[in-house]
Amino acid sequence: MAIRLDDRDPDFESRFSAFLTTKREVSDDVDQAVRAIIDDVRARGDAALVDFTRRFDRFEVTAAGLAITPDEVDAAVAAVPEETMDALKVARDRIESHHVRQRPADDRYTDALGVELGSKWTAVEAAGLYVPGGTASYPSSVLMNAVPAKVAGVDRVVMVVPTPDGKLNPLVLAAARLAGVDEIYRIGGAQAVAALAYGTETIRPVAKIVGPGNAYVAAAKRRVFGTVGIDMIAGPSEVLVIADKDNDPDWIAADLLAQAEHDTAAQSILMTDDAALADAVEAAVERQLARLPRGETAAASWRDYGAILLVSDLAGAMPLSDRIAPEHLELAVADPEVLLAKVRNAGAVFLGGHTPEVIGDYVGGSNHVLPTARSARFSSGLSVLDFMKRTSILKCSADALRVLGPSAIALAKAEGLDAHARSVAIRLNL
Amino acid sequence: MAIRLDDRDPDFESRFSAFLTTKREVSDDVDQAVRAIIDDVRARGDAALVDFTRRFDRFEVTAAGLAITPDEVDAAVAAVPEETMDALKVARDRIESHHVRQRPADDRYTDALGVELGSKWTAVEAAGLYVPGGTASYPSSVLMNAVPAKVAGVDRVVMVVPTPDGKLNPLVLAAARLAGVDEIYRIGGAQAVAALAYGTETIRPVAKIVGPGNAYVAAAKRRVFGTVGIDMIAGPSEVLVIADKDNDPDWIAADLLAQAEHDTAAQSILMTDDAALADAVEAAVERQLARLPRGETAAASWRDYGAILLVSDLAGAMPLSDRIAPEHLELAVADPEVLLAKVRNAGAVFLGGHTPEVIGDYVGGSNHVLPTARSARFSSGLSVLDFMKRTSILKCSADALRVLGPSAIALAKAEGLDAHARSVAIRLNL
Structure with a gap:
């Protein structure tokens, strides 16, 4: 049974903070x-x-x-x-x-x-x-x-x-x-x-x-x-599903379990403003678990790390999503674009009820190597840029050096780097 | 006195390889x-x-x-x-x-x-x-x-x-x-x-x-x-100056010393196809060293890690530059664009005789936080991207899911992830 938090409870902030910092991995000292x-x-x-x-x-x-x-x-x-x-x-x-x-x-x-600049x-x-x-x-x-x-x-x-x-x-x-x-x-x-x-x-x-x-x-x-x-040090997978009342609880439950079946340390979170949907999803999870080949793994993940966050207002609760900084974020709501505009920290976002996260795992086209364990706060999914590097290019004409040189000399001297100053001054006969 | 290697010497490759792997830092185990x-x-x-x-x-x-x-x-x-x-x-x-x-x-x-994709x-x-x-x-x-x-x-x-x-x-x-x-x-x-x-x-x-x-x-x-x-783990600074015969030896010497004055572990390398220029630069380095406030530091760097590479053909020697993968690369040659086109591994390139690397340290506009110790083979200088992250976006319509779904289900089943397959199948009534 996943934990349940309600943002109207007086101890919500302390419980949510504790939830955020729960470690899901034993870090063996190897x-x-x-x-x-x-x-x-x-x-x-x-x-x-x-x-x-x-x-x-x-x-x-x-x-x-x-x-x-x-x-x-x-x-x-x-x-x-x-x-x-x-x-x-x-x-x-x-x-x-x-x-x-x-x-x-x-x-x-x-x-x-007249200075030429560039990146290659x-x-x-x-x-x-x-x-x-x-x-x-x-x-x-x-x-x-x-x-x-x-x-x-x-x-x-x-x-x-x-x-x-x-x-x-x-x-x-x-x-x-x-x-x-x-x-x-x-x-x-x-x-x-x-x-x-x-x-x-x-x-x-x-x-x-x-x-x-x-x-x-x-x-x-x-x-x-x-x-x-x-690349990143990958941790166990995770999903945050944000769902409004107009969802089929079985679909949402299936998405939560797709994540949970990966690993007992995987994490599935549902955030909703509808307590009835939360109850229905929870029941659907239990029903589906019974039929899953990897049910034992999924059940352990859901029991130990699963969570249901009841919030009074989905749009207003997006800062909670940013604090979770989920690897995968499903926006199963009527107008996902409104919530997407508020997303700052997430590896990948899946919009609307017909975009289960699993599509992104396989055939969506976007990358499934995504930042886990809150690292979407500072890093991105794998991309072409991870296999490239940028060389910066600078070219001064004699005239441009005459204009820029004195500032460079002033800073070099202020930093006590006389040979730096000299390498500019010698070209300007200073 | 810097070491001198000549690519026409029979033992050049082994000496160059040894030079490349010389460690310039004591890595204290702290x-x-x-x-x-x-x-x-x-x-x-x-x-x-x-x-x-x-x-x-x-x-x-x-x-x-x-x-x-x-x-x-x-x-x-x-x-x-x-x-x-x-x-x-x-x-x-x-x-x-x-x-x-x-x-x-x-x-x-x-x-x-009809699949929507994106990056934010x-x-x-x-x-x-x-x-x-x-x-x-x-x-x-x-x-x-x-x-x-x-x-x-x-x-x-x-x-x-x-x-x-x-x-x-x-x-x-x-x-x-x-x-x-x-x-x-x-x-x-x-x-x-x-x-x-x-x-x-x-x-x-x-x-x-x-x-x-x-x-x-x-x-x-x-x-x-x-x-x-x-960001990167920064090591001691380094410069490779590639110079043809038409250079003022004093300018080149000043650039080598600007790097050497940073740190006794800094590294300054001259690559040239002109032995006379090499001799003249070496003499100029000795003359200028005597007058530098940080001469002791610069002298130690030049003595322990400085190098002069004599090559038969500058354009043909660019693979050596890529193997060095210098933090800073000066192309003090008549047509620097020809050599620039051959550069793969370098943090920043400075083109022509009027672009001493020091301009890039201060006022060029490009960043002076650059990959050292051969890490330009896989990383870039600091940029705006280091402070940003990308969220990928995926959105399927019901129709698009019907087209893509079966492939996702096939792969999920092949990987033994039934709950993954189910989260797609349930939406397609499969």
């Missing part, structure tokens, strides 16, 4: 173990990868066998049912079309003083994509990470995926093929992150590492940050 | 100390800040006195010479004009299936700006960090700056005033980062922390990453 693994991969390269794979993934592999071959990918593609393959293609094409619009434009202009965007040369093994190994995530990299123009997209007991996941390999992934290695964990960051005899290093993973992967990404770029 | 400081600030708030300030900055302050008051800022502004104040204003205005162009545009469109950009609500104390406390950096935040639309720009022995730096406070900084606190180190990330009784938390700092500050930023956003 940092020392991860450090040792990274050091070992840096020291011994492929040999360390072979050893860790034997130990953690329980199969024998040689350095020469670390790469998953095109033949293996062919076989995987052949094993995927046609209907699934077609759906993956729909997803791939839609993700590509949407992300092409995110390509940034270069800028170059001359200002009033270029793609990262090589990007690593971490794909988890086991139950969280999703082909849709392969598309969501690899397609934007390719749209950005990344030359080498390198995927790593652990294959516990040596078993390949055909769906993941088929998605990699469709997305244009260039190299695939059967490694995972902190050792795979280390290999991507520092390289081994077999694996050339990349400049950026993206993709979700467990606590070891997250700690390894945090540790190699600076040597390479990383 | 992580345990930083962890304890952060925990203490989280537990005791202002009281911990007061204690750490007494211990590290050697002065007494009360919780009520942590904020630097508008009166103190008024007094600082009054103490700054008019010429310096005018130069700061020139810098502020030019930074603002350039950064306004970086504001991203929202996007909203309907695709062929919003500013981070509150940003923290770390300003170092002591010799690296630069008013220009205050402008470079705070102005883009304000241009982005950040509501609260909160500056922290340690004031060793209680002494304020008038220039830094004047720059903060000009940039529109909203709150200033006299704290520094890991304790200031913790206060910005988690808040105390006096200091409300922010969502993003930017700005350079020492090893403690860097470790603290790395540790709070995820709770808040952070």
Whole structure:
């Protein structure tokens, strides 16, 4: 049973604050173990990868066998049912079309003083994509990470995926093929992150590492940050559904459970101004839970982290939504645009009753790699920009330098940097 | 004396590779100390800040006195010479004009299936700006960090700056005033980062922390990453000057020394196809060093990390520049545009003989917070985008959902996520 808060209750603010700061993850302190693994991969390269794979993934592999071959990918593609393959293609094409619009434009202009300024965007040369093994190994995530990299123009997209007991996941390999992934290695964990960051005899290093993973992967990404770029540290998934009275409780319940089935630490929240709808949704959740294959996971998530927020006025309650800063925000209301205009912190917004969040997970076209755990306050979903970087451009003529130079000299002197001042003054014969 | 490499030497590749991986910083392992400081600030708030300030900055302050008051800022502004104040204003205005162009545009469109997609950009609500104390406390950096935040639309720009022995730096406070900084606190180190990330009784938390700092500050930023956003971990500054024979050796030497005077770990590199110019620059460096107030620092930097790369063909050697991925790249050649077109990895490029890098430090208008230590391979200089985040928008009509739904259901089932499939199917009566 989810908790229920009502913004008319006198203790609402303190309970809501406490709710916001509830931690949903046990943060294992795996940092020392991860450090040792990274050091070992840096020291011994492929040999360390072979050893860790034997130990953690329980199969024998040689350095020469670390790469998953095109033949293996062919076989995987052949094993995927046609209907699934077609759906993956729909997803791939839609993700590509949407992300092409995110390509940034270069800028170059001359200002009033005659100074030329500009920005030039270029793609990262090589990007690593971490794909988890086991139950969280999703082909849709392969598309969501690899397609934007390719749209950005990344030359080498390198995927790593652990294959516990040596078993390949055909769906993941088929998605990699469709997305244009260039190299695939059967490694995972902190050792795979280390290999991507520092390289081994077999694996050339990349400049950026993206993709979700467990606590070891997250700690390894945090540790190699600076040597390479990383994306967000992903936490458990979450949805906030804001619904007015005119909703089918079964639809809303289905959306809450779609989130809850991911993980016992996932979080589903309903915010409504209608107590009757809240009751009906709660009842529908219980009914649907009984029939779900992943019902146990979903039930635990709903019981431990689910919430119903009763508010007196939906538009007036949007600051609560911003404080939650949800990864996914459904606006199941008559006029979602009115609420959308008030949204500041959210990873992705789904408008109206016919846009379940699940569409965004697969085939909407927008990215499903989104900021979790309130990080939408300061970060965005994965995009083409994550695989590009901007070089700024400056060009002064002799005349422009004559105009600007004295201010630069004044500031350099004020900061006690005489060589700075000199590098301008010498050009002006000052 | 800088090292000299020649791309016609048989051992060039191995020497260049070794040069690339030379570490310029001692990375003190301060992580345990930083962890304890952060925990203490989280537990005791202002009281911990007061204690750490007494211990590290050697002065007494009360919780009520942590904020630097508008009166103190008024007094600082009054103490700054008019010429310096005018130069700061020139810098502020030019930074603002350039950064306004970086504001991203929202996007909203309907695709062929009738699905509405979009992106909405919003500013981070509150940003923290770390300003170092002591010799690296630069008013220009205050402008470079705070102005883009304000241009982005950040509501609260909160500056922290340690004031060793209680002494304020008038220039830094004047720059903060000009940039529109909203709150200033006299704290520094890991304790200031913790206060910005988690808040105390006096200091409300922010969502993003930017700005350079020492090893403690860097470790603290790395540790709070995820709770808040952070910018890059800044390393020592560096410049690569690419020069053809038609250059005044004294100008080039002055530019190399402007970088070298920052820090003994700074790095200045000259790449040229003209051995005579290389010799002349080297002689000019020695001559100028003798006259520099910060000559000792610059000499150590040039001796330990300076380099001259002699290459047979400048355009052909641009891949070496990309491997260096310099923070600053000067193209002091007859036709810099030809080389610029080949640049992939660089923080900022300065074109032609009349654009010393120092112009970009102060009054060019572009940002001087740039990726160091080869991180231009995957990251960009500070920009307005660092203070904004993107929310993606998706809206399906009932018709569009009917078209897209089956693909989403197929993928959800392939991934074993039945509740996902159900949240779409229930709307289609499937």
